[in-house]
Amino acid sequence: MVLYNAPTNKMLVDEIVDAHVLVIGSGGAGVRAAIEASRYGGVVLVSKTIAGKGGCTTMAEGGFNAVLRDRDSVLVHREDTLKGGAYLNDPALVDALTREAPERMADLVRWGAVFDVTDDRMVAQRPFGGQRFPRTCYAGDRTGHEMIMTLLDRLDATDTHLYQEVSVVDLVKDESGAVAGAVALDRDGSLVLFRADATVLATGGGTQAYDISTNSAAGTGDGFAMAYRAGAELIDMEMVQFHPTGAVYPYDARGRLVTEAVRGEGGILLNARRERFMERYDPERMELSTRDVVARAIATEVLEGRGTNRGGVYLDVTHLPAEQIEARLPVMLEQFLTFGVDIRREPMEVAPTAHHIMGGLRITPECRTTIPGLFACGEVTGGVHGANRLGGNALADTQVFGKRAGEFAGKAPERSGRIDPARVDEVTRMLDAFFEGAISPAEVRKDLKLTMWNQAGIFRNAPDLRTALTHVRRLADRRLCAASTANLLECCTVRNMCTTASLIVRCALLRPENRGAHVRLDAETATTDPARSPFGHTYVSLSREGIERREVPA
């Protein structure tokens, strides 16, 4: 084994783990990838939290889009997804998503998932925004939790080695420049080196970079940042979905997701004057318009002074029968009761919240990234959802591409097992430096989140974005301070958040048009038919950045 042994290193690797496939992340995509890869043996799954508790899958409430009925069709699901994505999606990825979602749904049911079913023993489906058929499968409003519990059951039946509360801080490469594993910190701050023939990045999203976010504490963009540092290319990072309905109270829990299922079940949006304002923004689809439209509608109402005192609007289900609310929205009912609001009798107060990053690693349908040895699946990837993700497509994404990533990583050839010592050196030097840092990561995090919310949020313009980029870069250069070895991880996380934020802002500056979730108030042209936009993906990597041009269809 060739490993560094430089005498200058204060910190040594405490443990070395070898794997055929290393999966990083324990959300829906990571666990699904590990299950699939385990068919080829030698799988290690590294989770920065207790498995099943960390990712955003477990928090996903609404559902899983899959074509299950004769009256529905994969073609329509595909069209809905492309249209919802403002035709920025990679069509080959959308093909895979829509074609395979039904099979992946069937896997879950076979493995024991407790989805709601109809009287005639079919998986029940409900309508979600931007779709022409009610194709969103659900388990009450705890669909993601149901999936994760099922996936963990299945994972347990494989011989995957699970490392919990071990956090990957950087990818490592072999002498040929291929990704060959990762360096991680365990709970106490000890260093673990994982060596693998193939590495699957399934670290999820990163909207924790925003002040108001639905993401779990783990949604800090680690995967975007690590892959970027390793030289991978990312696309469309400016495409941040602001979910229209996040909670506004209590302040410290702001941004908490209020599921789209509330509107799917018939919830209506009212401003402080009790006007059903969606009539002015999308009279046809109303509350079930796409998320970008609804989020901007709510933000506009609030900005123009028609919001509530707490800066939100009302989301009302009081006209629905109490039994329907209790049966279909139990988590919402319980959460709001905790905060003193009985949604059976009074409206919720909601405002947009940063929810999902549509952009991410550029992948092929086989989930290969732009660097050899590295695969990716789930929210850390880009291209599946284009400029705006449809509700219910993310859970399907985790399963379809989790399975694909696991399969192709499992089939990857054996590598030398050698690691470029310089990369490991770099990581240890960075970690050592945190002990000599000067500023608390908490302070940088707070500053970053506010900067992103205020200058790279729902409505954007070039001057603000440039200010944001300068500030984010300044924050990224601050010397973070670890109070103990256990705090090293926090420093790494904040560093990743800064990187993710800068990727978002850089791409936002690169795209001069309004497209899906990306709104440039200073765009030169008014919003046109996105299908005719001359622009393709934005892209960014260590070596290049830009925006693709494409042939405008006649």
Place this chain on the structure above:
Amino acid sequence: MKEITLRVSRYDPAKDAEPRFEAYTARVNEGARVLHALHAVHDEHDPTLAYRYCCGSGQCGSCAVRVDGTPVLACTAEARDGMTVEPLDLPVLKDLTVDMSPVIAKIARICPAPDAGLPAKEEIETIKPLRDCIECLCCVSACPALQVTEFAGPTVLRQEMRLALDPRDSGDRIGDAIEKGLFYCTTCKRCTEVCPKKIDVPGKAIEKLREIANRRGLTLPRHQEVARLVQETGRSVERTQPTFLEQVPEVIEPDGPVRGEVGFFVGCMFNGRVPQTALDAMEVMKRNGIRVIVPHDQVCCGSPLIRTGQTSFLEDLKRKNIEAFARRGIETVMTICAGCGATLKNDYETPFTVKDVTEILTEYGIEPPAKLDVRATYHDPCHLLRGQGISEQPRALLRQAVREFVEMPSQCCGAGGGVRSGVPEEAKALGAKRDEAVKATGADVVVTVCPFCEFHIADCTDVPVKNLTTILLEGYKKKDAERKGSA
């Protein structure tokens, strides 16, 4: 923003001999949760504070801690000024983080049969209430059985029932459940009380698993004896002395004017084993102007059968009891046994209202008794506190009757759920913990309102244990004696 103070348990096993509390002042916003107060401590005072959190919205089960002794999710429980935050009652890794993995490893995984199809709607609906678990382990931290036995924990048994209900599962869930301590649960419902999802593990999992076990002939022999006794005699207690029902008429008229009327459901313990307490209760009713109608054709409520899963002839008992009271046009039925009361309220559908004696006495108001010259403490019967939601009324009554009342932390005595008869060593160990708690109060007498608790705690402590109505009666006797003395 507002300032709150909190005490947080700090412990690093590598450095500290034992945990210690540190006090902090934290700045949080209105409506802040415990988690936000911990964030404030971490960000502004001590970044080395170890605590887990993830989703921040009560869905992942990472952040459970004990606040003032009670397990809660830090992200949903409101932060209170002056609160004490401790880790769950599990092995501590550091500060507020505990080792959850050994318990999670005990939670069974589904073994789907290869040809398994989708369950039917009704099957899904029965599974769902057991499926909400987020594995936060609040229940495991709070469960009394876990303190003294190898019980795997409420949520572990919950999962066994979830799987037993799923037609896709091919595992032997009853065998597993028994191995994991199915008969250790006292059905005290403390797990449900602390569960963020309010999952009724005793009612929807433990008792149901015991029912399936019963159908397979796996009920504990001691429990089978009780069932045989009920089937043969209508009573779960053997007749060793003249019973309460043999000693009283059908109607017991009050001493003075009639202020009210109740039917009386006596229950097997008060009827057969401690009839004197029931007779004391009748005296208290007489004294307070309440007419008591006692149908002599009432039988066992069925609680010992439900708790142990022996429900084959339960419907027969229910019918007899409902008829006994309904036929006499009784509108309110009073219980003085917490177990019977909880059963009639929760497991029956009655055409009459059921109330505990403490509810009746509180509603009508009692003649103040003379205060007994004792320091008394009160033991909350599980089936009264959690089974019926009654805690204030008995305390208020007791305060009227004794010189001094002292609180004692509430915990199951170990008598319930068939544990006293089926797993006596567990009952004894839990009883011993009650003895410690009683001694810590320095009380002269322990007062309770459940014959099972009374009988069992009396076995486990040398401090006298009495029913609340007995205390009231003693107060009246003292009052009468004082009057006589002064006359």
